[in-house]
Amino acid sequence: xxxIIVDDEELARAIIHQFASINTHISEANEFDSGIAAIKYLxxxxxxxxxxxxxxxxxxxxxxxxxxxxSEAKIILTTSDKNFAIQAFEYDAIVDYLVKPITLERFQxxxxxxxxxxxxxxxxxxxxxxxxxxxxxxxxxNVDRKLIKIDIPTIQVIEAKGDYILIKTEQKNxxxxxxxxxxxxxxxxxxxxxxxxxxxxxxxxxxDIKDNxxxxxKNIIPISRSKRPELMQRLNLL
Amino acid sequence: MPEKPSLDTxxxxxxxxxxxxxxxxxxxxxxxxQEIEQLNKNFAAFNYIKxxxxxxxxxxxxxxxGLEEGSKTAVKFENELRSGNCxxxxxFEAILEEMTRFINTL
Numbered sequence: 001x002x003x004i005i006v007d008d009e010e011l012a013r014a015i016i017h018q019f020a021s022i023n024t025h026i027s028e029a030n031e032f033d034s035g036i037a038a039i040k041y042l043x044x045x046x047x048x049x050x051x052x053x054x055x056x057x058x059x060x061x062x063x064x065x066x067x068x069x070x071s072e073a074k075i076i077l078t079t080s081d082k083n084f085a086i087q088a089f090e091y092d093a094i095v096d097y098l099v100k101p102i103t104l105e106r107f108q109x110x111x112x113x114x115x116x117x118x119x120x121x122x123x124x125x126x127x128x129x130x131x132x133x134x135x136x137x138x139x140x141x142n143v144d145r146k147l148i149k150i151d152i153p154t155i156q157v158i159e160a161k162g163d164y165i166l167i168k169t170e171q172k173n174x175x176x177x178x179x180x181x182x183x184x185x186x187x188x189x190x191x192x193x194x195x196x197x198x199x200x201x202x203x204x205x206x207x208d209i210k211d212n213x214x215x216x217x218k219n220i221i222p223i224s225r226s227k228r229p230e231l232m233q234r235l236n237l238l
Numbered sequence: 239m240p241e242k243p244s245l246d247t248x249x250x251x252x253x254x255x256x257x258x259x260x261x262x263x264x265x266x267x268x269x270x271x272q273e274i275e276q277l278n279k280n281f282a283a284f285n286y287i288k289x290x291x292x293x294x295x296x297x298x299x300x301x302x303x304g305l306e307e308g309s310k311t312a313v314k315f316e317n318e319l320r321s322g323n324c325x326x327x328x329x330f331e332a333i334l335e336e337m338t339r340f341i342n343t344l
Contacts, residue, residue, distance in 0.1 A: 010265050012298060018255075018258055056291065101251060104253060
């Protein structure tokens with residue numbers, strides 16, 4: 001198996017790399033200190049069979065990573081935090097969960113689990129990474145090799161993040177390979193407004209507006225000077 | 239009596255490979271001060287969310303040194319920081335000082 005190790009801590013990477021070099025089922029192990037660097041690698045090296053993935057990484061965490069990649073690789077989560085175990089079961093690609101510090105014995109068991117698990121069916125045959133629209137209020141997005149349905153009115157904020165967009169709903173966040181422009185075309189509703197080059201907000205979710213920012217749930221979103229008049233016009237002001 | 243750092247976990251991970259054990263210690267010697275410096279910067283900037291992330295990362299090294307109580311303190315401190323409370327700062331810093339002293343004696 002070809003594997004990659006994604007962890008911002010060198011110590012953790014060194015331990016996994018050493019264990020991988022001992023394991024006869026692993027032929028190659030490349031290390032990455034960030035999720036973004038690993039995604040770039042995966043985009044040009046699709047033949048990765050296994051990913052050791054740290055959940056806690058600054059900026060772009062392990063779950064953001066899983067929702068973003070378009071890879072058939074199985075995933076073994078690595079973390080110091082046992083509390084993410086339940087969330088881990090939501091993802092088909094995850095085969096095991098290793099709590100740091102990892103021991104060789106536990107590592108070998110995780111590899112065996114990865115070997116035993118059957119390949120996951122690729123649910124989505126499409127290569128189109130855009131959100132797929134449907135009728136009514138449903139928006140389907142390609143996440144973790146599944147088409148996930150998002151109820152459009154539940155979207156609070158959409159944030160541009162480089163080649164990706166982060167869709168925030170009350171329940172969950174989704175990182176999707178797309179652009180604000182594409183999603184803006186798909187979710188044309190009178191309650192959505194682009195208030196900044198990197199943000200589309202749901203006007204119904206605004207808690208308050210202060211100076212040049214709006215509060216939505218716990219998110220403080222900046223308002224562009226050029227977008228402020230349109231925002232104020234769309235609000236039901238007393 | 240406060241718990242003392244040990245090399246037991248590192249030796250278990252290294253499984254008798256002395257070269258690898260030395261490499262792990264060398265990484266800790268380099269990474270630990272960097273992570274502490276980052277934590278201090280975030281404290282100075284009152285950025286407790288980032289500081290909580292630093293504490294989380296440091297917890298791996300606390301566990302590596304076999305500091306079970308220290309790890310429990312780290313988990314608690316991380317949660318407190320996420321709520322904007324840094325009252326456990328000095329307690330946590332004492333653990334880091336103990337680790338730094340220990341690594342410098344090796």
